[in-house]
Amino acid sequence: xxxxxxxxxxxxxxxxxxxxxxxxxTDEEILSALNAFTPCKRNVANxxxxxxxxxxxxxxxxxPDSPNSALKYLPADMLxxxxxxxxxxxxxxxxxxxNFLRGACLYLHGGVFMDVGILLVLDLxxxxxxxxxxxxxHNNVAVPCMYDVVMTxxxxxxxxxxxxxxxxxxxxxxxxGNRTSHAGMANGPASQLDLAAAAQNGYQFxxxxxxxxxxxxxxxxxxxxxxxxxxxxxxxxxxxxxxxxNFLWFDSLKEDWALETIVVFRGQNAFDALSTRLDADPExxxxxxxxxAVWRVLTHSSMQNVSHAKKIYPSxxxxxxxxxxxxxKTAPIVSQGHLRNF
Numbered sequence: 013x014x015x016x017x018x019x020x021x022x023x024x025x026x027x028x029x030x031x032x033x034x035x036x037x038t039d040e041e042i043l044s045a046l047n048a049f050t051p052c053k054r055n056v057a058n059x060x061x062x063x064x065x066x067x068x069x070x071x072x073x074x075x076p077d078s079p080n081s082a083l084k085y086l087p088a089d090m091l092x093x094x095x096x097x098x099x100x101x102x103x104x105x106x107x108x109x110x111n112f113l114r115g116a117c118l119y120l121h122g123g124v125f126m127d128v129g130i131l132l133v134l135d136l137x138x139x140x141x142x143x144x145x146x147x148x149x150h151n152n153v154a155v156p157c158m159y160d161v162v163m164t165x166x167x168x169x170x171x172x173x174x175x176x177x178x179x180x181x182x183x184x185x186x187x188x189g190n191r192t193s194h195a196g197m198a199n200g201p202a203s204q205l206d207l208a209a210a211a212q213n214g215y216q217f218x219x220x221x222x223x224x225x226x227x228x229x230x231x232x233x234x235x236x237x238x239x240x241x242x243x244x245x246x247x248x249x250x251x252x253x254x255x256x257x258n259f260l261w262f263d264s265l266k267e268d269w270a271l272e273t274i275v276v277f278r279g280q281n282a283f284d285a286l287s288t289r290l291d292a293d294p295e296x297x298x299x300x301x302x303x304x305a306v307w308r309v310l311t312h313s314s315m316q317n318v319s320h321a322k323k324i325y326p327s328x329x330x331x332x333x334x335x336x337x338x339x340x341k342t343a344p345i346v347s348q349g350h351l352r353n354f
Contacts, residue, residue, distance in 0.1 A: 018290075027311040034064030034135075056128060063135045071128065072113055074098065082113050090116045090181075092188045102193040103323045104229055111232040112188075114168060115181025122172030129318035129331045130166060130268075139314045140169050140260055150257060153177065156264030159213040161240035161255060162205065164264045165233050166317045176254050179245055183235045198227035198234065205234055214265050216277040220326040229324060267314045274305040279319075279329035283337075286330075 020028050035042065042057045059069055072082040074095065083096065094100040095112050102108075114125045124136055132139075140154035153176060154169040170177045187197055207223055219226050227234060239251040265273065275281035281301075288302035309316050320331035328336075 021307065024307050024311050033061035035060040059132055062132045063137070067136060072117075074109060086113065086116045086120065090120075090185070092185055093190065094188065094192050099192045102195070104194060107229070108188075108194060111165065111184065114165070114232070115177055115184065118168060118170045119173060119178045119181060122170060122174075124167070124169040126168075127166040127317065129320065131316040131318060132314075133310060133316070134314045136169075140262075143260055144169060144171055151260040152258045154260040154262070155236075156268050157261040158210060158215060158264055160209075161237050162210070163233060163236050163261075164268065164317075165230070165236075166319075167268065167315070175249055176239065176251060176258070179249065179251065180232070180235050180239055183239065184232050187231060187235065194228040194231070196228070197231045198224055205230075205237065214273065215269075216272075218277070218326055219324060221324060226324070262314070264317075266312065268317045270309050270313045271305050271316050274301065274308060279325070279327060279331075279333055282330040283333040 020030075037060070039057050042060050056069060056071055060067075063069075070085070071080055072085065073080050075081055076083070082091075088096045091112050095109055100108065110127070117123075117125050124141065140151075143149050143151050144154055152171045152174050156164045156167055158164055168177075191197070205227060207226065210217065221229075239245065240255040242251040243253070245251050271282055271285075275285055282305075284298065285302040285305045288298055292299045292302075294300075294303075318331045318334070319329045320335070321329045322332055
């Protein structure tokens with residue numbers, strides 16, 4: 013094992029150990045294989061190093077001539093025309109497009125569908141896949157949970173052909189219908205959610221848009237919750253019992269958004285914390301915040317979800333700031349070595 017860029021502080025040495033990258037290829041070799049685009053290249057390359065060559069990574073797009081075009085992996089009749097014909101309008105075309113693909117990909121292929129903003133700390137087998145792939149396990153789906161049956165949509169894993177995943181996808185596509193924008197999607201009974209409950213459970217998000225727009229933005233989450241509450245989906249399938257018996261839920265605040273609990277859900281605070289130099293004054297408040305944030309994520313989280321959420325929050329999120337200013341200052345959490353917690 014070669015020299016390491018970072019030293020694990022004594023108080024964390026019982027929780028962390030050094031592991032070498034499982035994929036020894038250079039960035040250029042990994043990116044050539046992925047044919048990925050610039051904003052996600054560094055992070056997606058790290059997925060390969062964390063998970064190793066047993067995982068096949070695909071970064072899908074909507075470009076017809078691209079080798080990673082979504083329609084090379086999915087039949088067009090599973091997706092709304094707004095996606096297949098490129099007629100979608102509005103400020104959230106990217107997130108909505110990804111949500112169309114999420115359910116279809118998982119149902120047809122199985123595996124893990126996650127946003128490119130996720131920084132993996134644990135490999136996917138340890139996060140959930142070893143359990144889902146175990147024939148003796150009753151768990152077929154793994155998803156982060158905010159509270160009750162309210163999931164967070166940036167990470168969903170499932171076995172191929174899962175009946176709940178199919179019904180959630182069908183409901184979401186049905187609600188979208190022939191629309192070309194998200195406007196009006198949250199008017200039905202499937203679209204009810206108490207946003208105040210999220211704050212009561214520690215999610216201190218602030219929104220710059222009205223509540224209806226927020227619900228329209230997360231309609232796929234509302235569809236999930238709606239199905240989880242149904243004893244019968246209308247075809248004899250008991251969604252509520254299936255969710256209770258076959259889902260592997262994990263706490264999204266602890267596992268996916270631990271950074272936010274330290275930087276109080278402010279993108280600029282997160283950017284500043286992850287831009288702190290290793291040789292900065294260790295007694296400064298900025299260094300202390302950075303130290304606490306980074307080591308909390310590395311020692312007790314499975315991943316860190318880096319959000320963009322453009323035009324949803326009143327101030328820019330970390331993902332947007334990294335896109336604008338680049339990642340050249342962010343040394344602490346992104347490295348050539350990988351730290352795994354026990």
